[in-house]
Amino acid sequence: MGSIQVAEAEEQDTHTVFVAVGNNIHKTQQLLHWASHNFPSKSICLLHVHHPHPIDSSPDRNPYRDETRSHSFLDNESKKIHELLDQYVATLVQTGVRAHKLLIEMDNIEKGIMEAIAQHNIRLLVIGAAADRYNLGKLAEQESTKIIPVHKQAVPSCNIWFICNGNIKCTRVDSKRTPEIETAPPLLVHNSNAEAEQSQKFEYESIPNGLEHLDSDDVEEIETVSSHSSLRSKWSSISVADSSKLSGLLFCEEEVDGEIEDKSEINGRLEESTRDSKSMRRKEFEEALKQWKVKESSLEDEALEMESLCAKEKNKRREVEEQLAREKEELQKTRNQQDEIMYELQTVQEQNSALANQLCETQEAAKELEEKILSAVDLLISFKEKRDRLQIECANAVRQVRVLREFGKSHTSFSYAVEFPVFSFMEINQATNDFDPSWKIGEGRYGSVYKGVLHNMHVAIKMLPSYGCHSQLEFERQVAVLSRVRHRNLLTLIGTCAESRSLVYEYLNNGSLEGHLARKEKSPLPWQIRISVAADICSALIFLHSSEPSIIHGNLKASKVLLDANFVAKLADIGIHGLVEKNVDSADTTTTHNKPNESLAYVDPEYLATGKFTPESDVYSFGILLLQLLTGRPLLGLVRDVKCALEKDNLEAVLDFSAGEWPLDQTIHLAYLALRCCDKTWLNRPDLTSDIWDVLEPFRTTCMNMPPYLTSKKHRRTPSHFVCPIVQEVMEDPYIAADGFTYEAEAIREWLDSGHDTSPMTNLKLEHTNLVPNYALHNAIQEWQQLQ
Numbered sequence: 001m002g003s004i005q006v007a008e009a010e011e012q013d014t015h016t017v018f019v020a021v022g023n024n025i026h027k028t029q030q031l032l033h034w035a036s037h038n039f040p041s042k043s044i045c046l047l048h049v050h051h052p053h054p055i056d057s058s059p060d061r062n063p064y065r066d067e068t069r070s071h072s073f074l075d076n077e078s079k080k081i082h083e084l085l086d087q088y089v090a091t092l093v094q095t096g097v098r099a100h101k102l103l104i105e106m107d108n109i110e111k112g113i114m115e116a117i118a119q120h121n122i123r124l125l126v127i128g129a130a131a132d133r134y135n136l137g138k139l140a141e142q143e144s145t146k147i148i149p150v151h152k153q154a155v156p157s158c159n160i161w162f163i164c165n166g167n168i169k170c171t172r173v174d175s176k177r178t179p180e181i182e183t184a185p186p187l188l189v190h191n192s193n194a195e196a197e198q199s200q201k202f203e204y205e206s207i208p209n210g211l212e213h214l215d216s217d218d219v220e221e222i223e224t225v226s227s228h229s230s231l232r233s234k235w236s237s238i239s240v241a242d243s244s245k246l247s248g249l250l251f252c253e254e255e256v257d258g259e260i261e262d263k264s265e266i267n268g269r270l271e272e273s274t275r276d277s278k279s280m281r282r283k284e285f286e287e288a289l290k291q292w293k294v295k296e297s298s299l300e301d302e303a304l305e306m307e308s309l310c311a312k313e314k315n316k317r318r319e320v321e322e323q324l325a326r327e328k329e330e331l332q333k334t335r336n337q338q339d340e341i342m343y344e345l346q347t348v349q350e351q352n353s354a355l356a357n358q359l360c361e362t363q364e365a366a367k368e369l370e371e372k373i374l375s376a377v378d379l380l381i382s383f384k385e386k387r388d389r390l391q392i393e394c395a396n397a398v399r400q401v402r403v404l405r406e407f408g409k410s411h412t413s414f415s416y417a418v419e420f421p422v423f424s425f426m427e428i429n430q431a432t433n434d435f436d437p438s439w440k441i442g443e444g445r446y447g448s449v450y451k452g453v454l455h456n457m458h459v460a461i462k463m464l465p466s467y468g469c470h471s472q473l474e475f476e477r478q479v480a481v482l483s484r485v486r487h488r489n490l491l492t493l494i495g496t497c498a499e500s501r502s503l504v505y506e507y508l509n510n511g512s513l514e515g516h517l518a519r520k521e522k523s524p525l526p527w528q529i530r531i532s533v534a535a536d537i538c539s540a541l542i543f544l545h546s547s548e549p550s551i552i553h554g555n556l557k558a559s560k561v562l563l564d565a566n567f568v569a570k571l572a573d574i575g576i577h578g579l580v581e582k583n584v585d586s587a588d589t590t591t592t593h594n595k596p597n598e599s600l601a602y603v604d605p606e607y608l609a610t611g612k613f614t615p616e617s618d619v620y621s622f623g624i625l626l627l628q629l630l631t632g633r634p635l636l637g638l639v640r641d642v643k644c645a646l647e648k649d650n651l652e653a654v655l656d657f658s659a660g661e662w663p664l665d666q667t668i669h670l671a672y673l674a675l676r677c678c679d680k681t682w683l684n685r686p687d688l689t690s691d692i693w694d695v696l697e698p699f700r701t702t703c704m705n706m707p708p709y710l711t712s713k714k715h716r717r718t719p720s721h722f723v724c725p726i727v728q729e730v731m732e733d734p735y736i737a738a739d740g741f742t743y744e745a746e747a748i749r750e751w752l753d754s755g756h757d758t759s760p761m762t763n764l765k766l767e768h769t770n771l772v773p774n775y776a777l778h779n780a781i782q783e784w785q786q787l788q
């Protein structure tokens with residue numbers, strides 16, 4: 001309280017008329033009307049002293065709630081006042097008058113006005129007549145100590161007009177003196193500017209303090225107060241240009257110079273003048289009232305117009321609000337879409353990062369694969385180089401074979417006639433003790449096999465089926481060809497009997513591999529022997545396949561692998577399928593064997609599909625044999641079991657440990673190799689020379705350097721048939737004499753050359769003195785000697 005709020009007023013001077021306005025619109029409008037018409041060349045400033053309502057300050061109040069409420073209340077009150085003042089300003093602006101507002105908050109309205117006069121240097125102030133009750137003069141005196149220091153130099157005094165229904169009382173509030181009050185005739189609405197200007201020129205004079213308390217509510221009372229003032233004041237008319245119009249304007253003078261006229265005359269004139277003035281003022285008042293009413297009606301019209309404008313504005317506002325609501329909805333939709341897009345974007349970004357990871361992994365995998373490809377290419381290059389080397393070796397070997405053949409052709413008649421014995425049926429019959437069943441050592445698809453003794457030589461005689469399709473000549477020709485196929489790991493064909501279609505082979509007393517693996521023998525084969533046997537078979541197959549023309553065994557299995565006294569493996573039944581009828585020569589299982597299904601396990605699946613043998617068919621069978629050597633297990637499910645064990649990195653589960661402690665690394669390698677041999681597709685099978693022999697041969701060499709089974713005394717004993725019966729030494733050049741015994745060539749020749757015609761062994765007469773080289777024995781002796 002007590003503060004002054006300056007709304008829109010600046011420092012004022014005499015160009016501004018301040019009008020003290022209250023809440024009563026009607027009275028205020030009268031004031032404004034008066035001021036605007038009487039000070040047309042001046043701007044108007046509305047001065048309102050606001051007396052705020054007291055706020056309850058009892059102690060049991062809720063301070064927070066009350067403070068909030070009081071603030072809102074004050075705001076509301078202030079807003080209302082401003083609205084009111086704005087209304088006044090609007091009214092003035094409509095009539096072309098410049099207007100401002102000055103709002104002051106003060107408990108005391110008189111004080112407020114005085115403060116405003118002092119603070120804003122107010123020189124001209126119009127107040128409703130009732131305001132003169134506020135004893136501004138006294139207040140000015142009291143407050144002068146506060147006001148004067150601030151304004152005494154710049155604002156020596158302020159002229160105040162108290163207006164009531166057209167009557168005016170003019171007061172000057174002087175900072176040095178007590179206020180002076182004058183009553184003056186009203187400045188009417190129709191007064192011209194000139195008149196108004198003129199009214200400003202009046203010199204106000206101080207009036208006694210007692211005049212301050214004039215009744216401001218009606219004119220009559222003012223006049224009474226004016227005329228019946230008991231103070232020593234005198235009313236005198238002021239000479240002005242138009243005294244008739246200003247006859248109502250009175251001045252109160254404190255001192256009158258000159259002589260005083262006759263009092264009664266003056267009174268009469270005064271009464272007359274008062275009457276004239278009264279009627280005139282009444283007329284003017286009525287006219288002003290009319291004009292006011294006209295103005296009021298025009299204001300009402302304007303108000304109506306404003307209302308309709310307001311209604312239109314409201315409609316517009318509603319439309320704008322609706323539009324705004326629609327746009328808000330659109331905005332919300334757009335936001336939702338944006339959210340969805342953001343979500344999708346996030347998902348896409350996540351997918352993108354996942355794909356980037358995948359790409360990274362793929363690139364790494366691609367890198368690894370590239371490296372593998374490079375190493376594979378290197379391997380391929382090395383293989384190709386190896387292949388080229390082998391091809392050269394092969395070509396050389398073929399050349400050598402051709403040379404040997406040429407050589408053989410030039411000696412055919414002799415060789416065939418001399419070197420390859422043909423036995424008679426009688427001899428065969430005798431050798432087999434009339435085909436004694438107890439001498440029968442086996443029976444297969446191609447007939448029975450008998451053990452026999454022919455020319456004191458242990459032989460195995462294979463009786464081919466009598467329904468062979470070939471003529472005797474053809475049979476002999478083929479047998480002759482077979483007899484030339486010699487290798488240390490092929491069973492040596494010693495002779496033949498075309499009559500009985502039998503083949504005479506060297507007899508191997510260690511039986512077949514099948515027998516050993518089935519533990520028919522006393523002790524199981526040690527793993528070193530097994531490796532050696534595998535290498536032997538591989539060597540034999542390489543030899544057969546590289547022959548010209550290539551020879552395919554076509555029936556490779558454990559029963560066809562025979563072991564000599566030194567456990568050297570020899571393949572039996574080479575080229576035998578060429579000697580029997582086609583319908584007999586097949587790999588089917590219509591054999592006399594006990595386990596036909598097992599035989600089928602050796603058969604190349606591609607042969608079963610095409611009916612055609614290839615060298616790879618032998619590789620397949622060799623793979624099965626190799627697995628048998630490693631595991632000693634039955635054939636059925638053998639491949640699957642080994643594969644499974646290797647996958648589980650547990651080959652030990654299937655290895656045959658009755659063979660001893662296998663060297664695991666090499667054995668695993670061998671097992672993988674065996675499985676590759678057993679691949680169903682022949683193209684995927686390994687090459688016998690470059691893949692298998694290259695592994696087996698060094699493996700066997702390692703075996704031989706180990707505490708060997710083969711070097712045991714048992715196996716070092718000299719086989720008796722290696723010893724010449726004449727000189728009792730191991731033969732170097734064994735020859736078969738007519739008695740069937742083999743002798744050292746030099747020894748038997750000496751025996752014959754010395755005139756003997758009998759056998760050194762039987763002492764019987766020899767039928768002839770021809771000697772036949774025993775190649776089989778020669779080879780066997782050489783091999784045995786190599787192993788010693």
Ligand SMILES: Nc1ncnc2c1ncn2[C@@H]1O[C@H](COP(=O)(O)OP(=O)(O)OP(=O)(O)O)[C@@H](O)[C@H]1O
Pocket residue numbers: 441442443444445446447448449459460491505506507508509511512514555559560562572573591592593
């Ligand atoms: N030269 C030999 N020395 C020792 N035993 C032999 C000899 N030749 C064959 N045998 C024995 O005779 C058995 C029978 O052999 P054979 O070739 O007739 O039949 P298979 O091999 O068992 O079957 P198939 O010929 O029908 O495939 C062989 O398992 C082997 O034990």
